[in-house]
Structure formats: C-alpha cells, structure tokens
Amino acid sequence: MSKPWSEIVPKPRKNRFRWLIYVALAAIYIWAFSGVPFNGFKETAGVITKAIFSGIFSPDWGFVYLPDGEDLLHGLLETLAISVLGTFISTFVCIPFAFWAAVNMSRGKVISGSGKLVLSFVRTFPEIVMALLFIKAVGPGSFAGVLALGLHSIGMLGKLFADEIENIDRGPLEALISSGASRMQVLWFAVLPQVLPGFLSYTLYRFEINVRSATILGVIGAGGIGTPLIFALGARNWDRVGIILLGIIVMITVIDIISGTIRKRLV
Amino acid sequence: MSTNTEKIRPKAPRKLKHYFTAAILIILLWRSAVLTDSSLGELLSGLPNMLDLLKEMFPPKWSYFEKIVDAMLETIRMALVGTTLGAILAVPVALLSASNITVSRWLHHPVRLLLNLIRTIPDLLLASIFVAIFGLGPLPGIFALTVFSLGLIAKLTYEALETIDQGPLEAMTSVGANKIQRIVFGVIPQVQAHFMSYVLYAFEINVRAAAVLGLVGAGGIGHYYEVTLGFLEYNKTCTIILFTLAVVLIIDYASTKLREKLL
Amino acid sequence: MIELHNVSKTYSNGTKGLNGINLTIAHGEFVVIVGLSGAGKSTLLRSINRLHDITEGDIRIGSQSITKAKGSQLRRIRRDIGMIFQSFNLVKRTTVLRNVLAGRVGYHSTLRTILGRFPKSDIELAFQALDRVNIVEKAYSRADQLSGGQQQRVAIARVLAQEARVILADEPVASLDPLTTKQVMDDLKKINTELGITTIVNLHFIDLARQYATRIIGLRAGEVVFDGPVSEATDERFAEIYGRPIQKDELLGEPVAEVPVS
Numbered sequence: 104m105s106k107p108w109s110e111i112v113p114k115p116r117k118n119r120f121r122w123l124i125y126v127a128l129a130a131i132y133i134w135a136f137s138g139v140p141f142n143g144f145k146e147t148a149g150v151i152t153k154a155i156f157s158g159i160f161s162p163d164w165g166f167v168y169l170p171d172g173e174d175l176l177h178g179l180l181e182t183l184a185i186s187v188l189g190t191f192i193s194t195f196v197c198i199p200f201a202f203w204a205a206v207n208m209s210r211g212k213v214i215s216g217s218g219k220l221v222l223s224f225v226r227t228f229p230e231i232v233m234a235l236l237f238i239k240a241v242g243p244g245s246f247a248g249v250l251a252l253g254l255h256s257i258g259m260l261g262k263l264f265a266d267e268i269e270n271i272d273r274g275p276l277e278a279l280i281s282s283g284a285s286r287m288q289v290l291w292f293a294v295l296p297q298v299l300p301g302f303l304s305y306t307l308y309r310f311e312i313n314v315r316s317a318t319i320l321g322v323i324g325a326g327g328i329g330t331p332l333i334f335a336l337g338a339r340n341w342d343r344v345g346i347i348l349l350g351i352i353v354m355i356t357v358i359d360i361i362s363g364t365i366r367k368r369l370v
Numbered sequence: 371m372s373t374n375t376e377k378i379r380p381k382a383p384r385k386l387k388h389y390f391t392a393a394i395l396i397i398l399l400w401r402s403a404v405l406t407d408s409s410l411g412e413l414l415s416g417l418p419n420m421l422d423l424l425k426e427m428f429p430p431k432w433s434y435f436e437k438i439v440d441a442m443l444e445t446i447r448m449a450l451v452g453t454t455l456g457a458i459l460a461v462p463v464a465l466l467s468a469s470n471i472t473v474s475r476w477l478h479h480p481v482r483l484l485l486n487l488i489r490t491i492p493d494l495l496l497a498s499i500f501v502a503i504f505g506l507g508p509l510p511g512i513f514a515l516t517v518f519s520l521g522l523i524a525k526l527t528y529e530a531l532e533t534i535d536q537g538p539l540e541a542m543t544s545v546g547a548n549k550i551q552r553i554v555f556g557v558i559p560q561v562q563a564h565f566m567s568y569v570l571y572a573f574e575i576n577v578r579a580a581a582v583l584g585l586v587g588a589g590g591i592g593h594y595y596e597v598t599l600g601f602l603e604y605n606k607t608c609t610i611i612l613f614t615l616a617v618v619l620i621i622d623y624a625s626t627k628l629r630e631k632l633l
Numbered sequence: 634m635i636e637l638h639n640v641s642k643t644y645s646n647g648t649k650g651l652n653g654i655n656l657t658i659a660h661g662e663f664v665v666i667v668g669l670s671g672a673g674k675s676t677l678l679r680s681i682n683r684l685h686d687i688t689e690g691d692i693r694i695g696s697q698s699i700t701k702a703k704g705s706q707l708r709r710i711r712r713d714i715g716m717i718f719q720s721f722n723l724v725k726r727t728t729v730l731r732n733v734l735a736g737r738v739g740y741h742s743t744l745r746t747i748l749g750r751f752p753k754s755d756i757e758l759a760f761q762a763l764d765r766v767n768i769v770e771k772a773y774s775r776a777d778q779l780s781g782g783q784q785q786r787v788a789i790a791r792v793l794a795q796e797a798r799v800i801l802a803d804e805p806v807a808s809l810d811p812l813t814t815k816q817v818m819d820d821l822k823k824i825n826t827e828l829g830i831t832t833i834v835n836l837h838f839i840d841l842a843r844q845y846a847t848r849i850i851g852l853r854a855g856e857v858v859f860d861g862p863v864s865e866a867t868d869e870r871f872a873e874i875y876g877r878p879i880q881k882d883e884l885l886g887e888p889v890a891e892v893p894v895s
C-alpha cells in the first residue's frame with residue numbers, strides 16, 4: 104500500500120457556499136470597522152478617566168445626604184420608587200395579555216399568535232423612547248418614567264407569564280369543570296394557584312431589570328438618579344459622578360441579592 | 371358530627387405572614403406613588419395630550435426615511451463593532467472566571483466580582499460617562515457596548531464552561547498536553563457553539579441599545595429623537611420609531627434562526 | 634338514572650371512539666367498565682359529564698339531557714356528577730382543604746367563591762368529607778406533600794363535598810400501589826353503599842372489577858360487548874371479550890387482605 108491513508112479516506116464534503124459566507128462576513132466587518140473614527144479621541148480623555156476613577160475612590164460623601172433633599176439617597180429612593188410602581192403597573196396590565204397570548208387559553212392559534220405579536224411589538228419599543236413620548240404627554244418628571252417602565256415591561260412580562268400559563272397541568276382544570284365550575288371559577292381555583300409562584304418570580308426578575316432601567320431615565324428628564332448624574336457630568340464634578348456611580352452599583356447589587364433570595368424561595 | 375372528629379381536626383394556620391406582606395406592599399406602593407407624584411388624576415389629565423401626540427405621529431413622514439438611513443447604518447455598525455470587541459475580550463475573562471479552568475480561587479473570585487460590578491451599570495449610563503471622557507460621537511457608544519457585551523458574554527460563557535464534560539480534558543492531560551493545548555483541544559470544541567450563540571444574543575441586545583445611545587450623544591439614530599421631538603415634528607419621530615422597530619425585528623429574527631441552527 | 638341512547642363519537646380524523654352505545658344505569662349501582670386500553674373506556678366516562686362531546690346520540694342524567702344542555706344548565710348537571718381521575722388532578726400548591734372546597738364552587742356565585750367567602754356549612758361539609766376518607770388531619774397541608782394514595786383520597790373528599798349523586802372514576806387506582814389501591818377502592822365502595830351514590834369506575838384489572846362491582850360492562854373498539862352481573866364475568870367470557878386469554882398484567886394478583894401482616 105503506497106498511498107497514505109489521508110488520501111484514501113475521503114474528506115467529508117464541506118458546504119460549497121461556505122466561502123461565500125466568509126467573504127460576506129469579511130466584507131461586513133471591513134465596512135463596520137472602516138467607518139469607526141478611532142482617531143476621534145479627546146486629548147483630555149486620559150485625564151478625565153483618571154479623575155472619574157479618583158472620584159470613585161474618593162467620593163463626594165457630602166452628597167449622600169443633603170438637607171435640601173436633592174441628594175444621592177433621594178435620587179436612589181426615587182429610582183426605586185419608579186421601578187416599584189412601573190413593575191406593579193405592568194404586572195397587572197400584562198395578565199390579560201398573557202392569557203390572550205397563551206395558546207391553551209385562547210381559542211385557536213391565530214388568536215394567541217396575535218397576542219404574542221402585540222407583546223413582542225411592545226417589547227421592542229425601547230423604554231427610553233416611551234419615556235420621551237410620555238414626557239411630552241405628562242411633562243418631565245418621575246411619573247413619565249413610571250409610565251414608560253410600566254408600558255415597556257408589559258411586553259416581556261406578558262410573554263413570560265404566557266409561557267408559564269402554557270406549562271400548567273390541565274388536570275385540575277378538568278376537575279373543576281367536571282364539578283360544574285364557571286370559566287372564571289376554573290381560572291381562579293385551577294389556573295391561578297398553579298401560575299402564581301411563577302408570576303411572582305418573573306415580576307421580581309423584571310423588577311431587577313427595571314431598577315437598572317430607572318437609573319438611566321433621568322438622562323432624558325424622566326426622574327431618578329440619572330438626573331443628578333447628568334448634571335454632575337455636565338459640570339465636570341467628577342467626585343460627585345464617583346459617589347453617584349458607587350450608589351448605583353451598591354443599590355443594584357443589594358436589590359439583586361434580595362430579589363434573588365426571594366425568587367429562590369418561591370420556586 | 372361526632373366529637374372525636376373535632377379533636378383531631380387541625381387548626382387553621384395563622385395568616386399573619388400574609389397580612390404582613392400585604393401591608394408592606396401597600397406601604398411600598400403608596401410611598402412610591404407619593405415620591406414620584408404618580409396618580410390616576412395625573413394620568414387622566416395627561417390622556418388628552420397623549421392622544422394629541424398619537425394623532426400628530428400619524429401618518430409617519432416617510433420622506434424622512436432617506437435622512438436617517440445613514441444614522442441607522444451607523445447604529446448597526448456600532449452594535450457590530452461593540453459586540454465583536456466585547457466578545458474578543460470576553461474569552462480570556464471567561465476562562466479566568468471559570469473555576470474548573472482557573473483553579474486558583476485568588477484569581478477567579480476577583481475576576482468574577484469585577485464582572486458582576488460591570489454588569490450592574492446600564493449601557494446608557496456607561497455611554498454618558500464615555501461621552502464625558504471621549505467627547506461626542508459613535509466611539510463612546512462603541513465602548514459602552516463593548517463593556518456591556520463583555521459583561522454579558524463573559525458571564526454566560528463561564529457558566530457554560532463550568533458545565534463542560536471533564537472527560538476530554540483528562541484525556542488531553544493524559545496525552546501530555548500543556549495548559550493551552552488542553553484549552554484548545556479539550557475546552558473550546560465543547561463551548562464553541564454556545565459562545566457563538568451568546569455573541570449573537572448580545573448582538574440582538576446591542577442593536578436595541580445602540581438605537582438609543584444617541585440620546586446621550588453617543589452616536590447612532592438615537593440622536594434624531596431629540597432633533598425631531600425638539601422641533602415637535604412627531605411624524606418624523608414616528609418614522610424613526612417604525613424604522614428602528616423594523617430593523618430590530620429583522621435582526622432578531624435572523625439571529626434567532628442562526629442561534630437555533632447553532633445549538 | 635343515567636341513560637345513553639345510541640351514543641357514538643367520531644374523532645375529527647375519522648376514527649370511531651364510541652359506536653352506538655345504549656346503556657341504562659340505575660340509581661345506586663356500582664358499575665365497572667373494563668376493556669383493553671384504547672377500547673373507549675375513558676371516552677365513554679368523559680362523555681357522561683361532557684368533558685368530551687359526543688357526535689351522535691343522547692345522554693340523559695335523570696330527566697335532563699346533558700348533550701343538549703348549555704351554560705349554567707350544563708354546569709348545574711355537572712355539579713351532580715363528581716369525577717375522580719387517574720392523576721388525582723388536585724391543585725398541588727394549595728391546601729387540601731381548599732382543594733376539597735373547590736368541589737363546592739358550583740353551588741355559589743363566581744364572585745362569592747373568588748372572594749373566598751364559602752359558608753360555614755361548606756367548610757363543615759369539607760371537613761366531614763375529609764373525615765370520611767380518614768385524612769382530616771391533613772386539612773391544612775399542601776396537596777403535594779401527600780402520598781399518591783392520600784391525594785386520591787382528597788380527590789374523593791372533593792367529590793363528596795360536591796354532594797354529587799353520581800361518581801365517575803377514570804382509572805382511579807392506575808397510579809397507585811396494591812395496598813393503597815385497596816384502600817381507595819374500599820372508600821369508593823363504602824361511599825356507594827352508605828350514601829347510595831351511583832358509581833361508575835373504569836378499571837384495568839379484571840379481578841379488582843369482580844371484587845367490587847355489582848355490574849360489569851365490557852368494551853371493545855367502542856362497542857359494548859359484555860353487560861352483566863359479576864357472576865357471569867368469568868375468565869372464559871373475558872377471553873372472549875378481549876379476543877385472547879387474560880394476561881397477567883390485567884390481574885392485580887392475590888387480594889391484598891390475605892397478605893400476612895408482619
């Protein structure tokens with residue numbers, strides 16, 4: 104046997120159009136990277152970065168609490184309040200949507216499919232843009248933020264709730280129907296107890312996300328800790344930027360831990 | 371009703387915990403409403419404004435589309451570059467965070483902590499800080515997305531790394547492979563597909579994020595929200611919103627299909 | 634009295650689930666329906682309280698036709714027919730008592746039940762039902778903390794609290810071990826004789842059917858192929874019904890009571 108094995112055993116044929124994909128990918132990347140103005144650095148960049156870092160390590164502790172109320176604690180509390188209310192509103196509003204989108208509760212796939220479509224539309228609409236529009240409607244302030252988070256969260260919560268409803272055990276429903284229960288009674292006694300822990304867990308999860316979202320609402324004037332942050336950035340008050348960042352990081356970490364612990368106990 | 375059944379009948383458990391939870395919730399909601407000036411009255415009085423706004427948004431001004439195509443392309447470019455840079459940086463970070471690859475506790479714990487801290491800061495906040503550092507333009511936006519992608523991809527990847535089958539690794543050790551060889555032949559083939567899937571997932575999120583980064587001056591189409599809303603040209607705003615929705619939905623769809631193929 | 638006139642069911646894909654069934658079941662009977670899996674036992678049982686709709690014929694419960702009933706009338710008829718399932722069908726995350734009270738919802742307005750305002754007499758009824766199946770001490774336990782046999786007894790208590798006049802039991806012991814099988818079947822029999830509730834049970838085990846039934850109905854391919862007292866339901870007749878000899882897995886085995894207790 105003179106030929107080496109590598110020539111005897113045929114290689115599996117690769118996709119003939121594979122190279123086309125590589126060429127396309129390469130073209131996209133060349134287009135993407137060639138358009139980035141990498142030389143657009145401000146010469147002060149290094150200095151400012153240093154200033155922000157030193158701001159984080161030597162924060163403006165005086166900003167934590169001020170007698171006039173426009174301080175860090177007030178900003179963080181307002182952020183939390185926005186997320187609590189936003190989450191609360193969306194949890195209630197999304198329930199009918201979830202039942203609409205759940206395939207085992209709607210009549211037919213077309214109806215549940217249309218529900219899912221509406222939810223994914225709402226989900227795609229960024230909360231910050233919603234906040235911009237609500238500011239036009241109710242004026243700047245936290246209430247616009249509450250409404251924006253409340254509306255935007257419906258998309259994701261509605262989908263998660265619908266999934267939860269689709270996973271229920273049909274048995275208890277049959278038992279209730281066979282004892283002569285009305286449709287509402289079946290929902291209340293057989294469906295709700297099954298989905299409630301899941302609903303609560305997802306609500307807490309969404310709350311964690313909403314706290315993060317609420318920190319940025321102030322950037323466009325929809326309340327929360329984002330407002331003083333933007334002012335501090337504009338005024339180049341790096342020590343204040345430092346303490347605000349620190350405050351945000353601590354708040355989000357604490358909320359995540361608390362919410363995560365409760366969620367573990369629910370399931 | 372016999373008396374002996376009465377004896378073994380258990381007492382109803384106290385509902386104190388439920389009442390307590392309900393009370394806390396009500397107080398929380400009430401305080402929150404006070405703090406944010408939220409009320410149904412406010413909502414109702416704002417309702418006519420909202421309807422006016424919606425009326426002015428439709429029909430969308432389609433001709434504005436041409437003006438924002440370039441900004442939309444910049445948005446996609448930012449997402450693409452940001453995700454790629456983040457993904458590249460995520461590889462070493464994920465390897466350092468995985469306890470079965472970086473065995474030393476003194477290394478993987480601090481790296482993970484740093485990763486968790488990064489993940490607490492929302493991308494728009496990162497962008498506004500980077501704008502302060504680097505000035506206006508797409509560059510701070512790209513950096514913000516890079517940091518965000520790094521956090522997300524590295525976290526998902528190291529979690530995937532920790533669930534890999536140790537068998538191939540042992541096999542590589544037994545044939546005398548060094549650390550790098552073990553990772554290349556024993557680890558990477560196992561997480562490759564997951565990693566690609568996470569990168570695509572991060573890309574989906576980044577496209578959405580990039581679309582609003584312009585609000586803080588970090589490039590992309592978000593800038594045009596302020597322009598159009600500032601001049602009260604709501605029909606143009608509507609065009610931006612619809613265009614963004616279409617792009618996001620198309621990219622989501624393509625990416626989801628690709629991810630399904632990968633796994 | 635339950636009457637089935639010419640009942641047939643054809644599924645949308647054309648298969649016949651039930652074919653021209655005529656039956657009259659008198660008050661207080663303990664009827665066991667046997668047959669191979671796929672013979673239509675479950676379809677027949679679920680047609681009686683209209684969990685499944687039939688395509689032809691008429692089913693009458695007492696003087697009313699459940700086939701033609703709608704809305705609240707249908708719910709009123711169902712209220713008088715309790716059902717017990719193979720997989721118990723309890724709401725696992727709620728308490729035993731609440732599961733039993735769920736059997737009472739047909740008696741009250743939707744609003745009243747949702748607010749949880751069950752009358753005292755209902756709660757008393759629920760406790761008595763639990764007492765009858767010897768599980769009253771578990772009233773405030775969560776249903777998923779109970780064993781399979783206990784869960785099925787809760788399901789029986791739910792039917793008792795419902796004050797049903799007919800009990801339908803769809804393979805009530807199929808997911809239970811032999812010992813709890815006997816307890817559950819004994820409970821059903823006791824309820825049948827003491828309260829005079831008409832009971833219709835689907836069973837897989839032929840010897841169990843002979844042990845408890847007053848009347849056995851054999852089904853094959855959606856048709857009634859045997860209908861008579863236990864004394865006529867011999868192994869030879871079953872071999873005829875099934876078209877083959879009785880197999881071991883169709884017998885539960887020796888009556889459990891004869892197993893020596895150690």
